[in-house]
Amino acid sequence: MKLTDEEVRYVADLANLRLSDEEIVRMSHDLGHILTHIEQLNELDTANVPPMAQVLFEADEVATLREDIPRTPLSNQDALANAPASGGGYFKVPKVIERS
Amino acid sequence: MSFSDNIPSLTIQRVREGLLNKHFSALELAKASITYAQAENPKTNAYLTFSPERAFAAAARVDDSIAKGEYVGSLAGVPLAVKDVIVTKDLRTTCGSRILENYKPPYDATAVYRLEQEGAVIIGKTNCDEFAMGSSNENSAFGPVRNPRALDRVPGGSSGGSAAVVAQGTAVVSLGSDTGGSIRQPASFCGVVGVTPTYGRVSRYGLVAFASSLDHIGPFARSVEDAATVLEAIAGRDDADSTSAFAPVDDYHALMHEPVRGMKLGLPKEYFEGLSSETGQVIEAAIRHLEKLGCEIKEVSLPHTKYALSCYYIIAPAEASSNLARYDGVRYTIRADGETLADMYRNTRGCGFGPEVKRRIMLGTYALSAGYYDAYYKKAQQVRTLIAQDFNEAFKQVDALITPVSPFPAFKIGEKIDDPLAMYLSDVYTLTGDLAGVPCMSVPCGQSSEGLPIGLQIFAKHFDEATMFRVAYNYERSTKQ
Secondary structure, eight states: OOOHHHHHHHHHHTTTOOOOHHHHHHHHHHHHHHHHHHGGGGGSOOOOOOOOSSSSSOOOTTTOOOOOOOOOOOOHHHHHHOOOOTTTTTESSSSSSSOO | OOGGGGGOOOOHHHHHHHHHHTSSSSSHHHHHHHHHHHHHHHHHEEEEOOOHHHHHHHHHHHHHHHHTOOOTTTTTOEEEEEETBBOOOTTTTTOGGGGGTTTOOOSSHHHHHHHHHOOEEEEEOOOGGGGGOOSTTOOOOTTOOTTTTTBBOOOOSSSHHHHHHHHHHSSSEEEESSSSSTHHHHHHTTTTTEEOOTTTSSSOBBBBOTTTTEEEEEEESHHHHHHHHHHHHHHHHOOOOTTTHHHHHHOOHHHTTTTOOOOOEEEEGGGGGTTHHHHHHHHHHHHHHHTTTOOOOEOOOOTGGGGGGHHHHHHHHHHHHHGGGGGGSSSSSOOOOSSSHHHHHHHHHHHSSHHHHHHHHHHHHHHSSTTTIIIIHHHHHHHHHHHHHHHHTTTOOEEEEESSSSSOOOTTSSSSOOOOHHHHGGGGGHHHHHHHOOEEEEEEEEEEETEEEEEEEEEEEEOOHHHHHHHHHHHHHHHOO
């Protein structure tokens, strides 16, 4: 299994990762190597095996529901405390919409 | 003060006796412990942050309760360290990553809250592989941890710091997290007890998410009893984690003291193929010892074991690629500027994450991308069902399973870092426990000819931690000099 540099760049875009040219080369080698190993799963016939959607849950379906009682949420100040840029009670990001 | 000399060999019980008999106060112990841990830390790099203010405040509360004759919790005054992927309010929590280098969480993890409710004294946060991704602790952005038993070797990973502080004696117990072996493998490499409880036994609220269907919080300790005490304190239903279990928490201490005579222990044959001869001999001797204690030993088969690595390296990276999407330069401390919002995201993540985290995000994104979902993710989830069924079948025949933790003891720093697949293979015996969600642990059972610790792995049925502890405790007690 071999991943081309173009495929690696496409996946990096999906993942919002900036990779250097050097990282792209290394990544296509490493991912190819790992995916080759992973191909062994095709030895198994799983046509009639259900996927394991939930690890373990022994209680009934509504067990996790609780009464709707108001609780004090995280304050605006606490929620913004770790933001690299904030102002007026909001997170600041680069301009997304141009003013016309 | 004489007790400071004994810090490396303290147990929960000894701390309790010392406090209640007024040999020392909790505050004196907290101060001496942090001073000792700070002095020892340059050898191993196991702590990333010390928390003296928080520790002294917790210790003062314990001293106050003792002075007033009030109830003191099961962990009163016990110096404890917490892996840096578990959040602590206002105390820096880095996940071993540059991207969270200055992150101060606005809340405590449920496990941390429960420990402090029982009087535990958190003295610091421990180093780990970045976002718990690794098997050697070399993936930390803050430098590798050195194994206190052999300083040129890795402590294992990803909870290498939490294993090292307990082995080194700078904390009595610690918390780690396990997604594919990250508690048991470092416990084995450092010669301490490490426990991965049943999935859902301990709330994951406040455990920074890596792979949500595989993540567990669990304890490290120098004895089976201490590990059980910590697990009892943190286990049990928590409304803040809807996957946490309602099943009642057993009285582990009462049950582990029962003898093991007549218990049926299974040896899954797939775990003994290709084992290094030295590790094999030590495990073999431990099995013979359990047989002498009256256990019936029976060979069993977990036929899908060889597919666990492939299964895991689809599911865990897939979940990670989704969970780590939140580190985008908006909410969590670090931002690298860019012309557009997308550029800012990409630049922040490109310089904030280390190579292994990037590799797993890429692998997971690829496996979940259009056209590949059925071939990879769905296939892996089906194989996961088969792996879990293997355990169910085995537990129809035996009470517990006995295996090695790792195919080899601690390797040298740098030895495997350039070959990701070789590194992944060091978890080949531990991944299955996380995939099946069963409780499992590592208990020290000997050492290699070079003096490197080797651990014995014990698996039990879902929610049957008591049986696992019973085997471990009987083994430990009958082999200790």
